[in-house]
Amino acid sequence: MMAVAPPYRLDRTLSCGQCFRWSVVPGSDRVAARGVVDGAVAVVTQHAHGLSVDWQGPEGSVPRLMRHLGADEPLAEIETVLGEDAVLDRLLPRTSGIALMRQDPWECLVSYVISAFNNIPKIVQTIDRLSRRFGKVIAPDAWAFPRPERLATARLEALRACLLGYRAPYVRDLARLVARGEIDLEAVTRLPYDDARKTLLSLPGVGEKVAECVLLFGLGHREAFPVDVWVNRAVERWYSKGRPRAPRTIRAWARDRFGPLAGYAQQHLFAGARMLERKRPEIRSIGTAGRGAALYKAQGGSRCGRFA
Numbered sequence: 204m205m206a207v208a209p210p211y212r213l214d215r216t217l218s219c220g221q222c223f224r225w226s227v228v229p230g231s232d233r234v235a236a237r238g239v240v241d242g243a244v245a246v247v248t249q250h251a252h253g254l255s256v257d258w259q260g261p262e263g264s265v266p267r268l269m270r271h272l273g274a275d276e277p278l279a280e281i282e283t284v285l286g287e288d289a290v291l292d293r294l295l296p297r298t299s300g301i302a303l304m305r306q307d308p309w310e311c312l313v314s315y316v317i318s319a320f321n322n323i324p325k326i327v328q329t330i331d332r333l334s335r336r337f338g339k340v341i342a343p344d345a346w347a348f349p350r351p352e353r354l355a356t357a358r359l360e361a362l363r364a365c366l367l368g369y370r371a372p373y374v375r376d377l378a379r380l381v382a383r384g385e386i387d388l389e390a391v392t393r394l395p396y397d398d399a400r401k402t403l404l405s406l407p408g409v410g411e412k413v414a415e416c417v418l419l420f421g422l423g424h425r426e427a428f429p430v431d432v433w434v435n436r437a438v439e440r441w442y443s444k445g446r447p448r449a450p451r452t453i454r455a456w457a458r459d460r461f462g463p464l465a466g467y468a469q470q471h472l473f474a475g476a477r478m479l480e481r482k483r484p485e486i487r488s489i490g491t492a493g494r495g496a497a498l499y500k501a502q503g504g505s506r507c508g509r510f511a
Contacts, residue, residue: 212300213249242347273302294475308388311421316408332365354378373408428457428465437476
């Protein structure tokens with residue numbers, strides 16, 4: 204059993220569109236999920252005081268799995284700071300426990316290139332087909348995510364058969380760049396946010412939103428703030444009184460307002476906007492923010508921004 208401090212919630216973390224290789228195990232009286240991490244199948248169950256893990260990953264690397272799931276994050280402290288924002292303070296009782304996952308940069312990059320102008324069920328299906336066709340078998344019903352060297356030599360017809368569509372050339376071109384060593388994703392991980400973002404935007408199939416997702420979920424830049432339709436809707440409704448805002452404007456505002464916790468704020472706004480569609484009468488009264496959240500105190504600063 205791995206101890207995990209409250210308010211961590213495995214179910215909420217895995218249901219926020221961060222990762223596409225985890226699924227909830229049906230028929231359990233506790234939250235249990237199954238995924239593929241580091242080329243091995245993991246089954247994780249949340250109990251009252253921690254997580255039990257069934258995983259045949261690299262020896263001694265269960266802490267790495269906990270890091271992948273964001274279970275080592277100081278969520279109580281993070282949510283205390285986020286709660287200084289009036290909107291997030293109203294959302295947190297319904298979204299508390301969401302952690303930011305730390306994913307393999309290569310798998311994360313390809314997954315989010317696939318995600319562009321796509322929906323989650325189709326993304327999951329595409330990644331599954333890609334792994335079945337080009338990945339290594341690791342269990343009777345599980346496959347590792349394909350390595351760049353394997354996808355670099357794939358025929359476009361075979362990639363399109365995995366439901367990649369127009370994204371097939373992008374995936375193959377990315378694989379070739381990584382396989383040839385022209386892009387070192389581990390080196391990109393060590394770059395400052397602006398430099399890493401510039402590098403990602405130079406890659407095939409990577410636009411503004413995809414770059415922000417990879418920065419946040421794959422490269423560990425917690426100040427990244429992906430803007431999709433849900434987040435755009437949340438910001439316009441709860442912060443800008445319904446006035447339309449361009450994604451670029453929203454990203455700049457979010458980084459100024461939430462600083463190194465912008466990525467966390469994004470996840471709570473994403474979850475809140477989706478809940479609003481399902482339970483509109485329950486939370487539609489959330490108003491615009493009073494004062495902005497302070498920057499994560501452990502990293503310094505207390506500056507908050509606002510829309511002009």
